Amino acid sequence: MNNFGYKQAEDTREAISLIEHNETAKFVAGGTNLIDLWKYNIANPSQLIDINHLAELSEIKTLEHGGLRLGAGVKNADTAYHPVVEHQYPLLSKAILAGASAQIRNMASNGGNLLQRTRCYYFYDAEVPCNKRIPGSGCPAKDGYNRIHAILGTSEHCIAVFPSDMCVALAALDAVVNITGPTGNRSIAFADFHRLPDNRPDLDNNLKKDELITSIDLPEKGFAANYAYLKLRDRHSYAFALVSVATALELKGNTIEDVKIALGGVAHKPWRSTEAEEFLKGKAANAENFSIAADLILQGAKGFGYNEFKIKLAKKAIIRNGLMALNPESQLPGAQPSA
Amino acid sequence: MGLKPQNLHKEPILNCSVTFKINGEERNVSIQPWVSLLDCLRDHLNLTGTKKGCDHGQCGACTVLCDGKRILSCLTLAVMKDGAEITSVEGIAKGDDLHPIQQAFIDHDAFQCGYCTPGQICSAIGLLNEGKAGSREEVKELMSGNLCRCGANVGIIDAIMQVKDGGSYE
Numbered sequence: 001m002n003n004f005g006y007k008q009a010e011d012t013r014e015a016i017s018l019i020e021h022n023e024t025a026k027f028v029a030g031g032t033n034l035i036d037l038w039k040y041n042i043a044n045p046s047q048l049i050d051i052n053h054l055a056e057l058s059e060i061k062t063l064e065h066g067g068l069r070l071g072a073g074v075k076n077a078d079t080a081y082h083p084v085v086e087h088q089y090p091l092l093s094k095a096i097l098a099g100a101s102a103q104i105r106n107m108a109s110n111g112g113n114l115l116q117r118t119r120c121y122y123f124y125d126a127e128v129p130c131n132k133r134i135p136g137s138g139c140p141a142k143d144g145y146n147r148i149h150a151i152l153g154t155s156e157h158c159i160a161v162f163p164s165d166m167c168v169a170l171a172a173l174d175a176v177v178n179i180t181g182p183t184g185n186r187s188i189a190f191a192d193f194h195r196l197p198d199n200r201p202d203l204d205n206n207l208k209k210d211e212l213i214t215s216i217d218l219p220e221k222g223f224a225a226n227y228a229y230l231k232l233r234d235r236h237s238y239a240f241a242l243v244s245v246a247t248a249l250e251l252k253g254n255t256i257e258d259v260k261i262a263l264g265g266v267a268h269k270p271w272r273s274t275e276a277e278e279f280l281k282g283k284a285a286n287a288e289n290f291s292i293a294a295d296l297i298l299q300g301a302k303g304f305g306y307n308e309f310k311i312k313l314a315k316k317a318i319i320r321n322g323l324m325a326l327n328p329e330s331q332l333p334g335a336q337p338s339a
Numbered sequence: 340m341g342l343k344p345q346n347l348h349k350e351p352i353l354n355c356s357v358t359f360k361i362n363g364e365e366r367n368v369s370i371q372p373w374v375s376l377l378d379c380l381r382d383h384l385n386l387t388g389t390k391k392g393c394d395h396g397q398c399g400a401c402t403v404l405c406d407g408k409r410i411l412s413c414l415t416l417a418v419m420k421d422g423a424e425i426t427s428v429e430g431i432a433k434g435d436d437l438h439p440i441q442q443a444f445i446d447h448d449a450f451q452c453g454y455c456t457p458g459q460i461c462s463a464i465g466l467l468n469e470g471k472a473g474s475r476e477e478v479k480e481l482m483s484g485n486l487c488r489c490g491a492n493v494g495i496i497d498a499i500m501q502v503k504d505g506g507s508y509e
Contacts, residue, residue: 005352
């Protein structure tokens with residue numbers, strides 16, 4: 001643990017200017033991940049810039065052309081329980097409530113949720129090599145204990161998974177991430193926000209060092225009638241996903257008009273397959289078709305020993321969650337399977 | 340390989356003056372920016388009712404209420420809570436009158452060693468304030484951030500259900 005300075009930013013412009021002039025400063029909002037990483041000596045900020053008082057980040061508001069804007073500074077719990085989120089985007093509400101604990105959801109910000117680091121044991125252990133922590137030092141997870149690790153999109157340099165639940169729903173809903181920085185504002189489609197490890201596993205996402213997430217936009221279509229979020233883990237609650245699935249369906253009778261499926265706990269980012277979603281369109285919403293879609297989603301999946309089970313688990317989870325999306329009320333609290 | 344505590348900041352780091360209302364009383368402390376709210380309560384304000392379990396946000400023993408909401412004091416910097424209203428387990432009872440949730444914990448044997456209890460009680464009050472838990476299943480799910488290694492969980496959930504459904508909660 002190192003010592004650090006602290007400064008409260010009054011507005012977005014001041015926050016950007018403070019970080020622009022200090023290479024080793026970090027923004028802090030909820031702090032639930034950053035302060036933990038600092039205690040483990042994984043994050044060593046020279047200064048924390050507190051962005052909890054930025055009014056621009058603190059609102060949830062409906063957008064003029066439909067859709068909803070989630071302020072980056074709004075707490076995860078306030079987002080999940082927001083009436084519009086509950087009614088128009090219940091998939092998002094459910095995914096948020098499946099993550100962490102009530103206390104952490106009261107603290108964690110929406111922007112911070114996108115920026116949380118992997119929970120790979122080797123990343124968290126400052127005494128061992130890790131390409132994400134120290135590029136070029138190696139990846140002990142590949143031949144180590146890798147029960148929680150990725151089966152899709154891995155590289156020879158890193159097999160870590162991105163741990164968020166909220167982001168799995170945001171990926172399925174085709175959210176957009178709004179960003180500000182020294183040169184102005186820009187927006188990134190959710191699918192392009194997080195990265196695969198490739199040869200730069202130290203980079204989790206495409207946000208630049210001196211940029212700040214200001215909000216996340218949800219499109220108008222929230223799939224409130226047919227959705228499900230299933231989270232499978234080693235403990236009934238308050239544990240990261242081994243495999244999670246967000247499924248959003250638009251049905252006409254039993255025929256799938258539109259569908260989005262995103263997986264968590266299996267890759268360095270929420271995982272989607274256009275091929276699988278295109279296959280399902282126009283088909284009957286049944287186990288047989290969800291099974292074929294699952295095979296398409298899991299094309300190229302590869303285990304590393306202890307995580308081989310995830311391939312079979314993910315397939316069954318995709319099928320089960322597709323069927324649960326036909327009757328969202330059947331699900332038990334905590335993103336558990338239906339009774 | 341571990342770094343020794345060092346100052347990576349270019350300028351000297353000054354103590355910060357932080358004022359919060361703790362259990363109804365306004366307190367001011369001069370602290371370093373990296374002091375957690377937990378350490379501030381225990382070491383600077385001598386309020387040792389709040390417990391340090393894992394110090395990593397995994398056990399819930401350090402749960403306190405901040406502006407009525409349950410949070411983890413181990414992952415909160417005290418300096419970030421300037422101006423906030425904090426309630427720790429010491430501020431739950433009214434004089435000698437136990438809060439209904441405290442009485443319910445006694446009635447239902449909701450603890451054995453008692454180490455997690457301050458966090459459990461603050462978390463339970465936070466849960467009741469939120470008003471989102473209906474069924475017993477939902478209460479269990481929304482209390483999952485507080486671990487009890489003695490295994491008193493059944494008593495804890497019984498106690499919360501009694502206060503929630505008994506109408507004795509204010």
